[in-house]
Amino acid sequence: MNWSDIDTNAKKWTREAGERIRSSFSQELMIHTKTSPDDLVTNIDRDTEQFLIEKIRETYPDHQILGEEGLGDKLDKLDGTVWIIDPIDGTMNFVHQQRNFAISVAVYEDGIGKIGLIYDVVHDELYHAKPGEGAFLNDIRLPQLEEVEVEKAVIALNATWVTENKRIDPTILAPLIKRVRGTRSYGSAALEMAYVATGRIDAYITLRLSPWDFAAGLIMVQELGGKVTTLLGEPLNLLEQNSVFVSKPGLHEEISKDYLSKLK
Ligand code: 2AM
Ligand code: CA
Ligand code: CA
Ligand code: CA
Known part of the structure; x- marks a missing residue:
């Protein structure tokens, strides 16, 4: 090949x-x-x-x-x-x-x-x-991604996930949103992953994506030392829909421990 x-x-x-x-x-x-x-x-x-x-x-x-x-x-x-x-x-x-x-x-x-x-x-x-x-x-x-504290992080997510919805209890993400430096919502999963890769944002959280939404971004973020998993920390399945949590190293573990672990 x-x-x-x-x-x-x-x-x-x-x-x-x-x-x-x-x-x-x-x-x-x-x-x-x-x-x-x-x-x-x-x-x-x-x-x-x-x-x-x-x-x-x-x-x-x-x-x-x-x-x-x-x-x-x-x-x-x-x-x-x-x-x-x-x-x-x-x-x-x-x-x-x-x-x-x-x-x-x-x-x-x-x-x-x-x-x-x-x-x-x-x-x-x-x-x-x-x-x-x-x-x-x-x-x-692009340089390798460096660790950042939750308080200095800008994270991307859609406002839907802190309103009443059928995928996640809105009170799980609300305290995270209060603690981070800022939130953004760009409306393109691929760009949001590219923005994590370039350090324009520090993490991206979303509840349901298809393989074509994340297949390229997954390769890119991982190549730079970032983490790409489901919200529960599992590897993504490229043949199914997944929840997706993309983050700089360190921040991924902290957000998982303090917030997303409550989903289990
Ligand atoms: P799309 O524009 O290719 O459909 C919007 O927040 C992001 O979620 C986009 O990356 C969008 O991809 C994706 N998405 C995945 N499933 C969707 C759906 N059922 N409706 C709208 N956007 C969806
Ligand atoms: Ca898409
Ligand atoms: Ca599309
Ligand atoms: Ca579409």
């Missing part, structure tokens, strides 16, 4: 897909809802997934593809080379803001992360990780 070629192609196709999305801003969007009124998809989500799948299939016919919009393969195992794609992560932002969304592309071999790409299309910022070789923002190497 020539991983250097796969890496070069993955970056090239992701940037090309981003260029297509940027040029779509002048066209009228077709917006549909999926599972709920706030779960959006557009023609550009599907076009972008289709574009990436065609490129991959042309060059690597024996690779498997798992994509959010379902135009790839139906996978029940991660054997062989598997591309995990979210054509637009942050579709609501794409529709409402034309910013704060990203393309997420990851390549795994037999369940092991090999390439993680997150492309912030509007800022033309390509985050890129290769296990053992480092993580980069537009080819500038």
Whole structure:
């Protein structure tokens, strides 16, 4: 397997897909809802997934593809080379803001992360990780993550998780929110993971993500010494939905011990 070629192609196709999305801003969007009124998809989500799948299939016919919009393969195992794609992560932002969304592309071999790409299309910022070789923002190497105290941490999470909801007791996260320096909510899981990787935020907590939301970010944050687990501290399952807790080292253990352990 020539991983250097796969890496070069993955970056090239992701940037090309981003260029297509940027040029779509002048066209009228077709917006549909999926599972709920706030779960959006557009023609550009599907076009972008289709574009990436065609490129991959042309060059690597024996690779498997798992994509959010379902135009790839139906996978029940991660054997062989598997591309995990979210054509637009942050579709609501794409529709409402034309910013704060990203393309997420990851390549795994037999369940092991090999390439993680997150492309912030509007800022033309390509985050890129290769296990053992480092993580980069537009080819500038990112430093390893350092420990930070809870009191100095800025954490990303959605306000939903401190209102009444069916996934978590809101009183578990409320005291954490009071104690940290600040909270943010960007609405793109891939970007939130890229922001942990770059140190713009210190942690990200969310209750339900699919593999395409976190597959690339997982590789990137781990390569920099950060931790990516479920809220209960378990490894993420790349074939199922998971709760996700992404954090700098040290902070992960502290938040787990003082707050998330109450979920058990
Ligand atoms: P998406 O835009 O690709 O759907 C929003 O807070 C973040 O959660 C985005 O990364 C979004 O990805 C993701 N997400 C996962 N499941 C979702 C759902 N059912 N509805 C809306 N966003 C979802
Ligand atoms: Ca979606
Ligand atoms: Ca997503
Ligand atoms: Ca998406």
